[in-house]
Amino acid sequence: MSQTSYPNLPAQAAGGVLLMEDTATGPEGPGGRVAGSRSAAQRRRRVRAVAFHVLILAITVVILYPAVWMLMSSFKPSSDIVGSINLIPTTFTLDNFAKALGGIGGVSFWTFFMNSMILAVASVVGVVLSATVSAYAFARISFPGRGLFFSLMIGTLLLPFHVVIIPQYIIFNNLGLVNSFVPLLAGKFLAAEAFFVFLMVQFMRNLPRELDEAARIDGAGHVRIFRSIMLPLMRPAIITSSIFAFIWSWNDFLGPLLYLKKPDLYSLPIALRLYVDQTSVSDYGAQMAMAVLALLPVLLFFIVFQRYIVDGVATQGLKG
Amino acid sequence: MTLTRDDAQRGTPAPAPGTRTQQKRWRSADVRAGYAFLTPWLLGFLLLTVGPMLASLYLAFTDYNLFRSPSWVGFDNFTALFSDPRYIQSVKVTAVYVLVGTPIKLIAALAVAMLLNLKHSAQGAYRSIFYAPSLIGASVSIAIVWKAMFIDDGMVDKIGQFFGAPAGGWVGNPDMTMPMMILLAVWQFGAPMVIFLAGLKQVPAELYEAASVDGAGAVRKFLKITLPMLSPVIFFNLLLETINAFQVFNSAFIISGGTGGPAGSTLFYTLYLYIRGFTDFQMGYASAMAWVLVLVVGIITAVFFKTSKSWVHYSGETR
Amino acid sequence: MRITRSAVLGISVATTVALTLGACSGGGNGETTEPGAGDALDTDRDITLTLAWWGNDDRASKYEESVDLFEEQNPNITVQTQFQAWDDYWTARNTEAAGQALPDVMQMDLSYLRQYGATNQLADLNGQIGVNLDVGGFDEALLASGNLEGGQFGIPTSSNTLALFYNADLLDELGIEPPAEGYTWDEYDAWLTEVSEAGAGEDPVVFGGPDYSVTFWFFLQWLIQQGVEPFTEDGQLGFDEADLTSWLERTQPLRDAGVVYPIERTKQLEPLGGFTVNEAASEFSWDNFLAGYVADSGTDNIQMLPIPSGDDGTTSLFFKPSMLLSSSASSEEPEAAAALIDFLVNDPEVGRIFGTSKGVPAVAEQRDAMEIEPGSVDERVVAYEESVTDQATEAAPIPVEGFGAIEAEFKRLGEELLYETIDIEEFVSQWFNGAASSIPQS
Incomplete structure (x- = not known):
């Protein structure tokens, strides 16, 4: 499978190709059979189709159950949540959301939301800027040391990041940058998340070289080739990277846990955790409501961009 | 986190692009432009990766608590690790999670991928639905939901009791927290499944037809065609999922309230590292832990790549 | 309502303090910088304070009620609050201490006062006493339990047993x-x-x-x-x-x-x-x-x-001080922080709100403001402390x-x-x- 195809290959197209395969490889090859065995085969196929759908539906139920349970629980009174297998609330209430939106300890929910949003959007900007530029150097410019740097970058992909968090924390702490967004964003603007660079290098490698060579003959420098030729062509890779940069930043927990210590700087996951710690077990309703609110943007993103996301995973091995 | 299948198929990290066509002499404009374009990455690499790695290597040999300056203690931190019952506990917990959880997750992923592969028309929607948990599984929200489902008198407890299991939530029972964590991991089988599915689509249908003509059954087809043809993808998934499993943190942190409890049963390696480093401020000790993790993950990666030659088949690749 | 056990408490706390001072005279380097007198509280500028405590929902609602009163009296000050259960509270404070980011005002416990005070995390409140912080209503010995080598690093709010x-x-x-x-x-x-x-x-x-x-x-x-x-x-x-x-x-x-x-x-x-x-x-x-x-x-x-x-x-x-209030040494608003502590330990209304939930209040005005009806929670706690006064023979x-x-x-x-x-x-x-x-x- 061509690597460049990942965001461009719409599911329908793939499905269409595979459907054609289906008819070609179906059990009923040319030549025909006697009517009796054909109907038996049809029955067998129908039984198999039913079994297939039952099984797939069962898996779907198991997969969706926790998420749907969370969503439905957020509309139930707290006392009805734990231990209830029923999905549909018997008493429907919006109190949980009112409570969750009320915020924690004098800081509004929207403050947390905006912090998460600022971090996520800035991450997207940082990743797109730094990864495209770095990837261009790796993919399109030849200079001494490139091969070595590229291998090192691949190496950082597999490196457990825990080995750097302690010194990083000490450095940012000494710089007085704890309680700012800088430690959380520095890595994005400095292309420290190698998979984005890698993804873009892979993409760029497969763009036809003739384009930049032609431009070069016309006297264009690297800056112009990058801006006028590469960037527009890299749209699919940029979109995929942006989606993942957004979602990963939105879900990030350890980073904000280490660096954001003041309630008005909390991102949503940290606020959510604080909320869980602060409320008695009996207040599951508000916890669920806040959990739903914290996941909502990710789920919306997923619904809108699911094709990009899943195809990105299928072809690039991106992890969710 | 993102080796592509193609890299896995080559068996080594991708070589630098264009090495073959590289000229002996570089154009000075290219050299300047190259380093200029690479500046963000180079800065990040030096300041956020190499520098900190060297710093943590140094710290691993010191006693440092952030308030006083580091004092050199030689290998004390490393020897202390192996007489620290909590460290040993964290190694055990992580090992069980990696060795049991990862295979179950991958088997589930492969099984569902093969199921979906039977009927292509249904794939689009199901593929997305099954993938969704991978996207949200590590979030705080899901950890909270998981805890609520598995607590005393919770949903799982009720269902268990219905089937005659002894009453009691999983969250407070040290014997049941690991199954609970593994279920959470298996629930996120979607990401490897999507990759398996892409691999399955590339298995030429003619192979199965030929096997059918030879009278091969489903099991034989699976063993003789599917598994070998899929081995590069299996290798890729196995490597990634193993490395990821070593680094699980968020859900254990939320479910245990940051303690690794009950009775150390969710004291994952990274959680203990966090406790030592950022709760007790034993930065030297935590750095030693981090370096042991780097070494172990490095060795495992090397072993994977070494052994892959004997079981990963790259048909159709010119090598 | 007179708290008759206060004399005994005074004695036991005094013993504690004498021993405490004796214990640390050897360890400290004695360089207690005399803090300059604090400035008066600025009432024009918008000020934001952070306040943290350990406890449950019930204590949280009491703090929120008190903070609302404080904000009413000081319209230019906003107080952001957070609370955790005991273990999490200290984890959070430890991490903050490392980043010089402790809350402006925080609940402090005797068991951690020394650790935080000795590492220069806490503000010496001596400079605020008499300016933004009134300690006139305190028993000398009880107040001294928040004192380390001359620095007033915590103000006790109450006592318990x-x-x-x-x-x-x-x-x-x-x-x-x-x-x-x-x-x-x-x-x-x-x-x-x-x-x-x-x-x-x-x-x-x-x-x-x-x-x-x-x-x-x-x-x-x-x-x-x-x-x-x-x-x-x-x-x-x-x-x-x-x-x-x-x-x-x-x-x-x-x-x-x-x-x-x-x-x-x-x-x-x-x-x-x-x-x-x-x-x-x-x-x-x-x-x-x-x-x-x-x-x-x-x-x-x-x-x-x-x-x-x-x-x-x-x-x-x-008897021991049940908890203290401390201010962060890195607080940018030491005056407002002291004013908040002052309000929390002295204001009679706060005394009524908290009752004995943090222990029997240290300041008489707060004790007297408690609604001690027969059978009420506060009455039971006060009655208990009175009943065991003669049993409290030991120093904490x-x-x-x-x-x-x-x-x-x-x-x-x-x-x-x-x-x-x-x-x-x-x-x-x-x-x-x-x-x-x-x-x-x-």
């Missing part, structure tokens, strides 16, 4: 009398067994109480009854492995017989506990916990008794540096002991190992 709480309604249902006055530890253990046996048939099952032996303070109280001073004057442990072993072995039969409240359930109820969900009939704790117990359990009929007596027939109780143990860490380790190992993942021998050896590295050697 240990008690046995029991759920009278539950006992009535089971037809069991509470322990008789003057009961011993062994008699309490027998009583626990009796309640658990009677409660086994209930739905939900009712237990006598949780395993008290895994709480560090109860062990210290027991040591004092045995005539063992828990900590030496030079800040080291005053007890040995044998003491700890015999304390833990005392309650082993209770654990073996399944008499104590199951740890599996306790873990899942956090931050509540067996006692607050009305499944355990009794629990030891600090006397100011009554308000929280009543709020969490929804049962008003919770009564108090002194703790069991030692071999000599006395309880050897001690002076927490050694590292007390917070060894206390937390005691709790963690206790959990493992209850889960039977370690035995008493391992508990003792691991705890002493940890203590050796947590307590600075002199």
Whole structure:
């Protein structure tokens, strides 16, 4: 499978190709059979189709159950949540959301939301800027040391990041940058998340070289080739990277846990955790409501961009 | 986190692009432009990766608590690790999670991928639905939901009791927290499944037809065609999922309230590292832990790549 | 309402302080910088303060109510609040301390005051006293408990002592009398067994109480009854492995017989506990916990008794400052922080709001503002403290540096002991190992 195809290959197209395969490889090859065995085969196929759908539906139920349970629980009174297998609330209430939106300890929910949003959007900007530029150097410019740097970058992909968090924390702490967004964003603007660079290098490698060579003959420098030729062509890779940069930043927990210590700087996951710690077990309703609110943007993103996301995973091995 | 299948198929990290066509002499404009374009990455690499790695290597040999300056203690931190019952506990917990959880997750992923592969028309929607948990599984929200489902008198407890299991939530029972964590991991089988599915689509249908003509059954087809043809993808998934499993943190942190409890049963390696480093401020000790993790993950990666030659088949690749 | 025990409290706290000062005179380098007098509070500029405490929902609503009043009186000040359960609270504060980001005002405990004060994390409030902070209503000795080597690093809000709480309604249902006055530890253990046996048939099952032996303070109280001073004057442990072993072995039969409240359930109820969900009939704790117990359990009929007596027939109780308020040394608003502390410890309305939930208030104006109706929570706490005044013969143990860490380790190992993942021998050896590295050697 061509690597460049990942965001461009719409599911329908793939499905269409595979459907054609289906008819070609179906059990009923040319030549025909006697009517009796054909109907038996049809029955067998129908039984198999039913079994297939039952099984797939069962898996779907198991997969969706926790998420749907969370969503439905957020509309139930707290006392009805734990231990209830029923999905549909018997008493429907919006109190949980009112409570969750009320915020924690004098800081509004929207403050947390905006912090998460600022971090996520800035991450997207940082990743797109730094990864495209770095990837261009790796993919399109030849200079001494490139091969070595590229291998090192691949190496950082597999490196457990825990080995750097302690010194990083000490450095940012000494710089007085704890309680700012800088430690959380520095890595994005400095292309420290190698998979984005890698993804873009892979993409760029497969763009036809003739384009930049032609431009070069016309006297264009690297800056112009990058801006006028590469960037527009890299749209699919940029979109995929942006989606993942957004979602990963939105879900990030350890980073904000280490660096954001003041309630008005909390991102949503940290606020959510604080909320869980602060409320008695009996207040599951508000916890669920806040959990739903914290996941909502990710789920919306997923619904809108699911094709990009899943195809990105299928072809690039991106992890969710 | 993102080796592509193609890299896995080559068996080594991708070589630098264009090495073959590289000229002996570089154009000075290219050299300047190259380093200029690479500046963000180079800065990040030096300041956020190499520098900190060297710093943590140094710290691993010191006693440092952030308030006083580091004092050199030689290998004390490393020897202390192996007489620290909590460290040993964290190694055990992580090992069980990696060795049991990862295979179950991958088997589930492969099984569902093969199921979906039977009927292509249904794939689009199901593929997305099954993938969704991978996207949200590590979030705080899901950890909270998981805890609520598995607590005393919770949903799982009720269902268990219905089937005659002894009453009691999983969250407070040290014997049941690991199954609970593994279920959470298996629930996120979607990401490897999507990759398996892409691999399955590339298995030429003619192979199965030929096997059918030879009278091969489903099991034989699976063993003789599917598994070998899929081995590069299996290798890729196995490597990634193993490395990821070593680094699980968020859900254990939320479910245990940051303690690794009950009775150390969710004291994952990274959680203990966090406790030592950022709760007790034993930065030297935590750095030693981090370096042991780097070494172990490095060795495992090397072993994977070494052994892959004997079981990963790259048909159709010119090598 | 006069609090007659204050004289005794004064004496015991004075002893504590004398010992504390003696203990640290050797360790400190003596460079206490005299803080300049603070400026008056700015009333024009918008100021944001952060305030943190440990506790439950009930305490949170009391703080919120008090903070609202403070903000009403100081329209230019906004207070952002946060609270956690005890363990999480100290984890959060430790991380903040490392980043010079402690809250402007925070609840402080005697067990951590030394650790934070000695590492220059806390503001010396001496400069604010008489400017933004009025300490005129304080007993000198009690105020001095927040003093380290001349620096006033904490202002005590109140004082407390240990008690046995029991759920009278539950006992009535089971037809069991509470322990008789003057009961011993062994008699309490027998009583626990009796309640658990009677409660086994209930739905939900009712237990006598949780395993008290895994709480560090109860062990210290027991040591004092045995005539063992828990900590030496030079800040080291005053007890040995044998003491700890015999304390833990005392309650082993209770654990073996399944008499104590199951740890599996306790873990899942956090931050509540067996006692607050009305499944355990009794629990030891600090006397100011009554308000929280009543709020969490929804049962008003919770009564108090002194703790069991030692071999000599006395309880050897001690009063200690239940908590203090401290300000961060890195606070950008020291004046406003001091004003908030002043408000919280002096304002009569705050005294009414909190009642005895943080302990009996240190300042008379706050004590007098409490609504002491017969049978009310506050009345019960005050009555309890009065009733044990003559039993409070001891000085509170002076927490050694590292007390917070060894206390937390005691709790963690206790959990493992209850889960039977370690035995008493391992508990003792691991705890002493940890203590050796947590307590600075002199």
